[in-house]
Amino acid sequence: MSETQPVIPTLKYATRRTFLKNTAFGGMVAVSGILGSSLSGFGRTAPIHINPLKIPPQDSGTKEGATTVYNLNVENSTTEFVNQIRTSTRGINGSYLGPTLRLKDGENIKINVKNSIGETTTLHWHGLHLPASEDGGPHQPIKNGETRASQFQVKQKAASFWYHSHQLHKTAEHVWQGLAGMIIVDDAESDALDLPREYGVDDIPVVLQDRIFANDGQMYYDPSRHDRMMGMVGNTPFANGTISAFIEAKTKLIRLRILNGSNASTYNLGFSDNRPFAQIGSDGGLLEAPYQTNNITLAPGERAEIVVDASGNENFILQSRSSGGTGGMGMGMMRRGMMGGGGSENFNFLEIRPSENLKASSTLPAKLTTIEPLAPSSAVNTRRFMLEMAMGPMMMLGFGNTHTINDRAMKMNRIDEVVAKNSIEIWELGNTSQIPHPFHIHDVQFQILDRGGRPPHPGERGLKDTVLINPGEMVRVIAKFSEYSDPNIPYMYHCHILEHEDAGMMGQFTVV
Numbered sequence: 474m475s476e477t478q479p480v481i482p483t484l485k486y487a488t489r490r491t492f493l494k495n496t497a498f499g500g501m502v503a504v505s506g507i508l509g510s511s512l513s514g515f516g517r518t519a520p521i522h523i524n525p526l527k528i529p530p531q532d533s534g535t536k537e538g539a540t541t542v543y544n545l546n547v548e549n550s551t552t553e554f555v556n557q558i559r560t561s562t563r564g565i566n567g568s569y570l571g572p573t574l575r576l577k578d579g580e581n582i583k584i585n586v587k588n589s590i591g592e593t594t595t596l597h598w599h600g601l602h603l604p605a606s607e608d609g610g611p612h613q614p615i616k617n618g619e620t621r622a623s624q625f626q627v628k629q630k631a632a633s634f635w636y637h638s639h640q641l642h643k644t645a646e647h648v649w650q651g652l653a654g655m656i657i658v659d660d661a662e663s664d665a666l667d668l669p670r671e672y673g674v675d676d677i678p679v680v681l682q683d684r685i686f687a688n689d690g691q692m693y694y695d696p697s698r699h700d701r702m703m704g705m706v707g708n709t710p711f712a713n714g715t716i717s718a719f720i721e722a723k724t725k726l727i728r729l730r731i732l733n734g735s736n737a738s739t740y741n742l743g744f745s746d747n748r749p750f751a752q753i754g755s756d757g758g759l760l761e762a763p764y765q766t767n768n769i770t771l772a773p774g775e776r777a778e779i780v781v782d783a784s785g786n787e788n789f790i791l792q793s794r795s796s797g798g799t800g801g802m803g804m805g806m807m808r809r810g811m812m813g814g815g816g817s818e819n820f821n822f823l824e825i826r827p828s829e830n831l832k833a834s835s836t837l838p839a840k841l842t843t844i845e846p847l848a849p850s851s852a853v854n855t856r857r858f859m860l861e862m863a864m865g866p867m868m869m870l871g872f873g874n875t876h877t878i879n880d881r882a883m884k885m886n887r888i889d890e891v892v893a894k895n896s897i898e899i900w901e902l903g904n905t906s907q908i909p910h911p912f913h914i915h916d917v918q919f920q921i922l923d924r925g926g927r928p929p930h931p932g933e934r935g936l937k938d939t940v941l942i943n944p945g946e947m948v949r950v951i952a953k954f955s956e957y958s959d960p961n962i963p964y965m966y967h968c969h970i971l972e973h974e975d976a977g978m979m980g981q982f983t984v985v
């Protein structure tokens with residue numbers, strides 16, 4: 474496939490559920506898949522991917538007195554993912570996904586969100602510590618035509634966060650259509666570190682997703698009962714909404730801020746030539762020190778910042794591999810078995826093409842930050858949350874609550890847990906179902922105490938707001954619920970497989 478050849482899917486059978494196995498979309502992905510796995514070491518490899526990675530524009534807001542103001546418009550649009558095919562999408566200040574919001578620790582911000590999509594939605598600031606009233610969750614819906622402001626002070630360590638629709642029962646569909654974007658927080662400590670930081674050049678946001686196109690080029694959100702049960706998994710990999718994406722590396726070290734923005738797929742990430750890289754950050758901050766690996770597992774909602782050395786003559790591909798790899802937790806195998814193909818196949822997300830003369834980069838600092846561990850002895854309360862899925866007859870008959878936490882499905886008018894302000898708590902997260910669930914807690918960054926009684930994986934020893942709970946596993950996390958309280962407006966905790974969240978695997982807590 475040449476770089477100039479347009480790719481046009483067949484339009485003959487525009488049946489909604491006739492998916493693209495035999496269309497040009499599928500063909501393109503399959504071709505890059507085959508070539509991608511056969512990269513080998515004789516001189517410069519031929520480019521495989523065909524589209525420059527879209528880099529979301531940065532939005533650093535506008536100063537209005539002591540407040541930095543951001544204006545977001547949530548809108549309907551169309552996007553040309555493939556030449557000459559316009560796909561209906563939704564985006565924020567754009568046609569698919571949104572700008573990267575650049576925030577500074579300590580600054581007062583106001584984000585105006587205008588809804589122009591013709592139905593109610595909302596935007597949630599995932600991972601940020603803020604008052605419940607400003608969280609952008611199901612209790613802060615924005616009707617079509619209305620604008621709602623979220624106003625708060627940024628109190629975060631430097632890290633990569635994100636924002637996405639959190640509309641009750643509609644989150645999965647809205648995110649599928651494109652309502653998500655990245656947030657980068659900077660702080661003084663990380664500004665002083667010698668890390669790659671030129672946005673879009675050697676510091677690159679990478680939103681990973683997978684989608685399904687019908688033969689008419691549209692991405693219908695039309696989940697089957699199986700999709701609703703297991704989560705909607707696509708067969709076409711997206712990086713920032715780019716299919717078959719590539720970047721040219723101009724510097725020796727490239728920092729990728731990777732967000733798993735998929736609805737339901739856990740990615741087992743590494744490079745096609747298995748080259749090592751350093752993980753430098755987790756969900757809510759930098760790790761204390763770079764962690765050398767060649768494989769990371771990233772569940773929906775999780776982020777990882779990595780730095781890879783692009784030296785060498787060869788192009789290489791950031792891919793998700795189905796077969797587990799070294800450092801993973803057997804996720805690929807498990808999902809392939811459970812999901813029956815689809816999203817756990819090999820996904821080639823992003824080809825990296827080193828320039829002939831790479832600009833030198835500084836060596837990574839040995840120490841990145843300090844994370845004060847929260848001592849289990851300081852916890853005043855322990856709560857247990859069991860993630861459950863009703864399988865068998867209940868599911869087949871389609872009644873009852875199929876996705877629950879502690880036997881209950883989400884109810885807007887029921888507060889499930891009340892946490893005392895400024896207290897430290899241990900939350901025990903268990904999973905009685907047969908598939909993994911990523912558990913997300915609003916408002917806080919937590920620390921993982923142990924996973925199945927064992928210390929967390931090195932890449933998980935930083936600040937986290939989302940953690941994958943494998944079947945039969947108990948993960949203990951510890952968090953401080955500081956500063957903000959509101960007896961009436963709750964925060965959410967939920968599974969970040971968006972179909973599960975929408976089906977009720979969500980609960981509410983207040984801080985008082």
Ligand SMILES: [Cu+2]
Pocket residue numbers: 909910911968969970973974978
């Ligand atoms: Cu789940």
